[in-house]
Amino acid sequence: METIIETIHVNKAYNDQVTALADVNFAVGKGEFVALLGRSGSGKSTLLNILGGLDAPTSGEVHIGGRRVDFSDRKALIALRRGSIGFVFQSFNLIPALTAQENVEYPLLFNYRDRAARAKRAADLLSLVGLADRAHHYPREMSGGEQQRVAIARALVGDPLIVLADEPTGNLDSRTRDGIFELMRQVNRERETTFLLVTHERELGRRTDRTIELLDGSVVS
């Protein structure tokens, strides 16, 4: 299986004192659905931010899609976020001023695709997440689950290699949570998009292909 994420001796320390990540080594294959487990403060989010090019490791190497990430090259990091990574955040984080459709299109604005192609793609993805009829609703008019579905559609709009989801079900009740989780699994199976799901819920972890557990910044299993 093609390796799509690989970290080699990744360390992250804040102010040379607080160690967030210590010698993290792991690999994720193409199309895998992996849960990154760990208590709060174990370094999960830091790792996710590094993989998404939002944060830089203190030392070590990160390879995304077979290429080493150069954390000193800001333009390359922006290109990585535009082309290879889709983010889903805990608190939905849609842009309140934009409709569902516009929120999904938003990342493509920075990819400079033409408007018609953008609208078509966003509409397709909204149908995929089951919200075709909510395209012109604003985030405040939608439930938490619906907002998170829009956020998933937004993460997928750039056709990324990897979707990085940081506690995507953290703010949802259990039934909605299952729906969102199943949606992500479905996308994973149908499109072979790699998912890395940060969660502190072991129960969710058991329903993924594989779990990586972090404890105090190190991979323990």
Add this chain to the structure above:
Amino acid sequence: MIARLVEYLVVSARQVTRKRMRVFLTALGIAIGVAAVVGTVSLGEGIRYQAVEAIKEQSDLTLIEATADIRGGAIQFITPAKIDELDAIPHAAASSAVVREAYATKRQTYLEVVGIDPGGIENVIRPKYLKGEPLATGSRQAVLGHDIAETLQRYEGVRLGDTIPILVRRYDENGMPVDEEVDFTLVGVLQERDDAFDQVMLIDRGVAQELRGDDTTFDGVLIRIDSPDAVFAVVDDVKTLGLTAEGAFQQIESVNRLMDVVVLILAFFAGVSLIVGALMIVNTMVMSVFERTREIGITMAIGASPGDVVHLILAECLYIGLIGGVLGDLLGVAFSGVINTFGRPFIVAQLGDTFSTFSDGDITLITPELLVIGMTIAIALSLVSGLYPALKASHLNPVTAIRTGV
């Protein structure tokens, strides 16, 4: 590039419409500043316009005189070649070289004498005769301007057809001055013109050159211009030839010089209120960036570059500037109307004698240029004010912005 800007504007329009009240109030801050500038400058421009119109109405604007000047270290004389060049200037309808001399009458009345070809009088000066008739070429006849004719009649009893005895000073072989009396016959008196010709005695140019004993040099060339709009262009051409130009247009020049300063001072004081407007934009946008810290972090996480963020924020400022500019122009026109209604009686009372046209004209003048300037100020100021908030937003660290943002 243009397409990209349109995209930013579309997204920013959504942000702006979401906070209509805040955007409106901020834009109003800029609008008041713009209105103050537009209103006060329209007053200055209105007074300038009225003054210039009054000059145009009261004086013979299309008559100028080119005279010798020192340019680039060399004196430019009025030579036959120069006269030909002056004739060739576009819009110079007619011209006539003149000789100027100062004499006194036998009873010591000072006389400013202009020697000019009689045909030139008719074609260039185009006078109206109060009484009498034009000069005859080569004879010792005189036509008097309105004021000097009155003076000579009052103090010397000179009337139409009478002789005006003039003293011409010559020097004998020992260098001693000898005053020779030369008699001129008064054949015509001009109507009042309200210019320098009211004080002038016109004689034949050949006769004037003979009195001076020199028939090769001229003191100036009178030029009649075919249209009032072409005056300043002709003046420029005259200056290009190295000569100086004189005429009623100089009054317009001095009014313009004065009003430039007045308008600048008015605009400066009115412009102070623009600073307040600019600070309001800075404040609004800094607040807006702060409120949207998390949103900006997300935007960057999903692929926006810092440059994209700067453009998005500046696009919002552009809307504030546009709204402020339109509102400012509208308020400025209204302000100008108020000045006109309530200020005119006061201004007319102060200046009514000087500029009689004021009583039936507006004292403020709104030109399209002024409105464009108002709009430009609003937009430029809003973009400059937005620069700090925009840069601040683009320097946010997406990780901390998403984690800590509101």
